Amino acid sequence: MTPAATVKFPEKHYLNEGFGWKSWLLTTDHKRIGLLYLVSITLMFFLGGFFAFLIRLQLLTPHGEFLKGDTYNKIFTMHGVVMIFFFLIPSIPATLGNFLLPLMIGAKDLAFPKINLLSWYIFIIGAIYVLWIIMVGGLDTGWTLYTPYSTKYSNTNVIAATLGVFVLGFSSILTGLNFIVTTHKMRAPGMTWFRMPLFVWALYATSLIQILATPVLAISMVLLAAERFAGIGIFDPALGGDPVLFQHMFWFYSHPAVYIMILPSLGVVSELIAAFARKKPFGYKFIAVSSMMIAIFGFLVWGHHMFVSTMSVYAGMVFSFITYFVAVPSGVKVFNWTATLYKGSIAFDTPMLYAIGFIGLFIIGGLTGLFLASMGLDQHLHDTYFVIAHFHFVMVGGAVMAYFGGLHYWWPKMFGRMYPEGWGRLSALIVFIGFILTFFPQFVVGYLGMPRRYYIYAPEFQVWNVLSTAGSTILAIGYILPLFYLFWSLKYGPVVDNPWNAKGLEWTVASPPPWDNFAETPVVTEDAYNYPLHPMGEEPQLAPGQDPMPGYRMPSETGATGD
Amino acid sequence: MLAVCGGVGLTIMICITVFAIKYRRRYEGQLAIETHESPWAEWGWTIVPFFVFMVMFYWSAIIFFKHTTIPKNTLDVYVTGKQWMWKFQHLDGQREINQLHVPLGRPVRLVMSSEDVIHSFFVPAFRIHMDVLPKKTSYTWFEATKTGTFHLFCSQYCGTEHAGMIGSVIVMEPQDYEKWLISNSQGSMAIRGQELFNKLACNACHTGNAQARAPYLNNLYRKPITLESGEQVIVDENYIRESIYKPNAKIAAGYANIMPSYEGQLTEEEIQLLVAYIRAMGSGFDQMPPVSNPTGVQPYPAGGNPDGSLPYKAGQANQTPATGVPAPKAPTSAAEAPKAPQSSKTQPSKKE
Numbered sequence: 050m051t052p053a054a055t056v057k058f059p060e061k062h063y064l065n066e067g068f069g070w071k072s073w074l075l076t077t078d079h080k081r082i083g084l085l086y087l088v089s090i091t092l093m094f095f096l097g098g099f100f101a102f103l104i105r106l107q108l109l110t111p112h113g114e115f116l117k118g119d120t121y122n123k124i125f126t127m128h129g130v131v132m133i134f135f136f137l138i139p140s141i142p143a144t145l146g147n148f149l150l151p152l153m154i155g156a157k158d159l160a161f162p163k164i165n166l167l168s169w170y171i172f173i174i175g176a177i178y179v180l181w182i183i184m185v186g187g188l189d190t191g192w193t194l195y196t197p198y199s200t201k202y203s204n205t206n207v208i209a210a211t212l213g214v215f216v217l218g219f220s221s222i223l224t225g226l227n228f229i230v231t232t233h234k235m236r237a238p239g240m241t242w243f244r245m246p247l248f249v250w251a252l253y254a255t256s257l258i259q260i261l262a263t264p265v266l267a268i269s270m271v272l273l274a275a276e277r278f279a280g281i282g283i284f285d286p287a288l289g290g291d292p293v294l295f296q297h298m299f300w301f302y303s304h305p306a307v308y309i310m311i312l313p314s315l316g317v318v319s320e321l322i323a324a325f326a327r328k329k330p331f332g333y334k335f336i337a338v339s340s341m342m343i344a345i346f347g348f349l350v351w352g353h354h355m356f357v358s359t360m361s362v363y364a365g366m367v368f369s370f371i372t373y374f375v376a377v378p379s380g381v382k383v384f385n386w387t388a389t390l391y392k393g394s395i396a397f398d399t400p401m402l403y404a405i406g407f408i409g410l411f412i413i414g415g416l417t418g419l420f421l422a423s424m425g426l427d428q429h430l431h432d433t434y435f436v437i438a439h440f441h442f443v444m445v446g447g448a449v450m451a452y453f454g455g456l457h458y459w460w461p462k463m464f465g466r467m468y469p470e471g472w473g474r475l476s477a478l479i480v481f482i483g484f485i486l487t488f489f490p491q492f493v494v495g496y497l498g499m500p501r502r503y504y505i506y507a508p509e510f511q512v513w514n515v516l517s518t519a520g521s522t523i524l525a526i527g528y529i530l531p532l533f534y535l536f537w538s539l540k541y542g543p544v545v546d547n548p549w550n551a552k553g554l555e556w557t558v559a560s561p562p563p564w565d566n567f568a569e570t571p572v573v574t575e576d577a578y579n580y581p582l583h584p585m586g587e588e589p590q591l592a593p594g595q596d597p598m599p600g601y602r603m604p605s606e607t608g609a610t611g612d
Numbered sequence: 613m614l615a616v617c618g619g620v621g622l623t624i625m626i627c628i629t630v631f632a633i634k635y636r637r638r639y640e641g642q643l644a645i646e647t648h649e650s651p652w653a654e655w656g657w658t659i660v661p662f663f664v665f666m667v668m669f670y671w672s673a674i675i676f677f678k679h680t681t682i683p684k685n686t687l688d689v690y691v692t693g694k695q696w697m698w699k700f701q702h703l704d705g706q707r708e709i710n711q712l713h714v715p716l717g718r719p720v721r722l723v724m725s726s727e728d729v730i731h732s733f734f735v736p737a738f739r740i741h742m743d744v745l746p747k748k749t750s751y752t753w754f755e756a757t758k759t760g761t762f763h764l765f766c767s768q769y770c771g772t773e774h775a776g777m778i779g780s781v782i783v784m785e786p787q788d789y790e791k792w793l794i795s796n797s798q799g800s801m802a803i804r805g806q807e808l809f810n811k812l813a814c815n816a817c818h819t820g821n822a823q824a825r826a827p828y829l830n831n832l833y834r835k836p837i838t839l840e841s842g843e844q845v846i847v848d849e850n851y852i853r854e855s856i857y858k859p860n861a862k863i864a865a866g867y868a869n870i871m872p873s874y875e876g877q878l879t880e881e882e883i884q885l886l887v888a889y890i891r892a893m894g895s896g897f898d899q900m901p902p903v904s905n906p907t908g909v910q911p912y913p914a915g916g917n918p919d920g921s922l923p924y925k926a927g928q929a930n931q932t933p934a935t936g937v938p939a940p941k942a943p944t945s946a947a948e949a950p951k952a953p954q955s956s957k958t959q960p961s962k963k964e
Contacts, residue, residue: 118772191769197746198729202695202771286747287876289858292730293745326635328644332654357732358743359750362680366673373665377658384657387624390631392645397636405628412624416617423613423668425675429739432732432767498736500767503775507763550641582646 056546058465059559066564077162080562083148084463085169086139091532093135093176100128102525105487105518113505121504122189123205129192130210134217135176137448138306141313142259143172143224145455146252148463150228152555152562153246155237155571160230168223175217182206182213191502193303196284196295200277208277211270218263218270221309225259228252237554239573243334246553246577247323250337251316254344258305258312262348266302269295293358300351308347310444312340314407314451315382321404321454322386324551326393329578332385339378346375356427365424372422379415383408398549399473403454406481410446414439417492435495438488446484453480453531458549460535465560466542472534480527486520552578613668679740682753686721689714690801690884693724693731693744696773698764701884704793705800710779712764715789719755723849723887725880732768735781743768747857747880749849756783805889808882812874826871827864833891838865852887 063080066072073081103124107115116124147165151158159165182188188210190199199207232253236245273295275281282288284295323330330336352360352368386408395401417439420426430436454477461467494513499506506514547556554571555562635644689712690701700708714720724733724744731744733752742752766777784792809815817826827837836844840863845851854861856878859871878886 113775118775122769122772122774189771193769195730195769198769198771202729286745326644327637327642331647331649335654335658356676357741359745359748362677365676369673369676370669373662373669376665377662380661381654381658383624385654387627387631388653390628390635392647393631393635394637394642394644395632395635397632405632408628409625412621416621419617419665419668420613423672423675425672425679426613428676428679428741429736431741432734433736498734498763498765500734500765502769503765505775507778581643583643584646 056544058544059561059563061563062465062559062561063564064464064561075166077158077166078564079147079151079159079162079165080463082165082169083144083146086143086147086172089169089173089176090136090139090144093131094140094528096180097128097131097136098525098528100124100131102521104128105521107504108506108514109518111506111508111511111514116504118504119189122191122502123187125502126188126191127183130179130188130214132444133192133306133310134214135172135179137310137444138221139172139224140310140448140452141317141455142228142252142255142309143169145248145317145452145459146228146255146313147224149459149555150231150249150252151235152462152558152566153249153553154232154235154240155554155567155573156231156235157566157570159227160235161227164223165227168220168227171216171220171223175213175220178213178216179210182209193299194273194295195299196273196276196290196292197286200273200285201287208274211274215267215270215274218267221259222263225256225263228256229260232256237567237571237573240554241573243337244573244576245337246316247319247330247333247336247340248313248316251312251319251340254340255309255312258309258344258347262302262305262309265298266306269298269302272298293355293360296355296358297351300354301348304351304354305344305347307440307443308343310448312343314448315340315343315379317451317455317458318386318404318407319382320553321400321451321458322389323578323580324458324549324553325396325398325401325404326389327550327580328389328393328582329576329580330385331388331391332381333576333578335381336385339381342378343375346371346378350375353422353427356424357431369422369424373419376415376419376422383412383415396549397474398457399468399470399477400454400458400549402474402477403450403457403480406477406484407447407450407454409481410442410450410484414442414446417442429498430495432501433495434491434499434501437501438491438495441488441491446488450480450484453477456531456535458551459555460538461545461548462555462560462562464539464542465544465546466538466540467545467548468531468538468542469534472530476527476530476534478527479523479530483520483522483524483527487517487524488520490514490516490520552580613671616664616668682721682751683719686719686753687715688721688723690881690888691722691724691733691744692880692884693726693728693733693766693770693777695728695771696766696777698733698766698777698779699881701801701881701888702793703801703888705803706793710764712779712781713789713792714756714781714783715786716756716759716783717786719753721751721753723749723751723884725749725849725853725883727880729770730768731766731770731777734765734767735762736765737762738781741767747853749853756781759783759785800892801885801888802892803889805885805887805892808885809889812877814886817871825868827867829890830893832893833887839863840865847890849883849887852890853883856883856886 063078066078067076073085076082076085103116104121107113107121107124109115113121147159150156185206187205188203188207189205190203190207190210194207194211232245232249272283276283276285276288276290280288282290284290284292286292319330319336350368350372352364353372356365356369417435421430421436421439457468457473490513494510494517497510497513499510499513546560554573557571558566688703690703691712692699692701698710698712700706700712706713722733722742724742725748726744726746728746730746732741733744734741735754738754738756740752740754742750744750760783762781762783764779764781766774770777809818817824818829819826820828820830832847834846834848836846838844842865843862845862851862855871857873857875859873860869863869
């Protein structure tokens, strides 16, 4: 961090380009739309978090003194629906991606600015609609909506919910489409595919999944509603359907969907590691290609959710086999990040703490995924708290940690002001500790055999659940803390331009960026992450305080034409 | 598995910590040191994990294969999942709810179907887990290696009282099991199935003689038959159910499509009774004594463990030779008792 004494807040930027609600609600500026998303998904995050907290409160005792079965079922369903469809899926792509993609590739906006705004409106309509469903009675099918429970036996608002998810899917599809076209057509001159930042690669891979998988979800939702509403037999065996067919269709979307949630996080972490080690990521091309590999293989593994669904043993074997294929590129990323740290110049600012926390939790989450991918073990662990712990390690430990890391890292870029670093580090620490305490006991209790979605449970599991609930309160503090200090920094934070001395096109413009991003289209003449390095063999022998490369700190001087 | 994953995970975390400390930024503006990017390392950590994963896959697939290959000569128990209870029917006639009594050291096959939504039969101590689908029979099996009472859970979310759809599996010494089996029996499944078979007038066509308009059912269970199309199918629970509900779907060769559908008229438990009757046909079943009205049978109340004091009905232990339940004999059980502790299935094996 450099002292920001000389940095002046720019006079004209995207935040003061227009005032009043109209200038926000009718904006086509990708940066403003990114902020609209930021506000909306933050609200949804805390709503989903509130549900999670109710769940943990209920599981404090084995006898279910707090909520009734039906209420509990609705709450975990809404927790899943809100967190997955309204927070995790749009989180990084729609906020950070929206804000940064054009800046990172040297474009003035996304390819279709109006469609971008439309996708936000669709998102909001879906969100309001779901909130309304919560008000009028909720949904109790679990976010997985398994048939025939959802088509025939549930007494809750299944049709309304499927419609909400259906509508929401379009938001996701449109964003994905926009990103793909932008990445293909609007890169600045010189910005070749292998000069793109890894975050852009990750977004590109994510967008591919979004536009290819989400329609399948829409179709399954329509079929589900058709069966429930009109009695058309598709999934109900009494009508000649097959309930397992729904699981196939659902997971054909929902497994790739977990990569929609995690791939952007992997991209963010690649950015953070590079910036805070001041080094080009080890194996840049491997990381980039591994994102694409994950996206492609991610489509072929849906059956690993169904090993015990009476699916054929041989089909299960194929799915298990391909699942291990996905693990390879994920592993490659982790190895590469570790290798990037080697001989780096590592600073431990808040985003880096989040990124390192991410790697730790992602390793645990990813490796336990291998346990679940092995069919012999999944026989036992399927639908237990082991699964819950596994995907929370990946989704919350992974995606949310990376989201917070990215948010802190680009916060000065978004608003031109710095958040209080001490508080930031504290929150990263609290989140990490709270997270481990919340979800690690769930691995144990799942291994011991506690099934998921139980509002009462066998008393011998209580001690682990108490630990988990205790952790969740710590975690909640860790999440609420940034809400306060980030808001505070909007007004009182010190003015900064590029506090990390980070490379990348987004840091070549002022913070906050001007309305049109780049006054003139930049020309890229160097690879991404072209940080100056000490030559090999020459260990740095400078006195503390001495600057080995004077002038480096002014990005405008070093990278005016390019990067 | 835990060792490999834990080892790799720890190694990476240690590397990260070491690098993070060793290469921390000591002064403002410190640069990273140029490193040589070795393609060997890159390909190494792509290919080596791949082979490690293949070993894991092979290992787990073998285990899974063993788990899903049901041995012959199992003791069959019919299971019905229903919102929100587990119902069990033993071939010898015992019926229970949320409690399953099984003998020690004998492979037990569970023949499961659901009355309504998808449930999942999960006994953590036995490492078994199988979904129970509506109108479709699924199978799983286990062999208990320890006596005692073990948790039984429904692990597939099934509605309001999903968490209450729990029970216990009670593993007994074989002689205790035999005692329990005959303690309150009210007519074997085959006999109740026969009653139902006649009540539904199935016997009007499936007469079993040469002029019959419908196939002869003796000795058909788990045997292949030839269809009109020339295809062969095995007569198992799913085929029998389909033939009752959708008789025209797969017609046995040489017969006309005249059977009416019984869709919506039977519960899964009744289907199981019919199956039990069909499987017993042609195996000395005719000599069985008739029993009193089977509709009067109430499920055995959950939680009550019969102590063997209830009247023993002569001849019932051997009524269904298909199951081949041996009469309790002191010497065999004494020989089996020491086997109990050497359990591979109930012990949580960390290596898996």
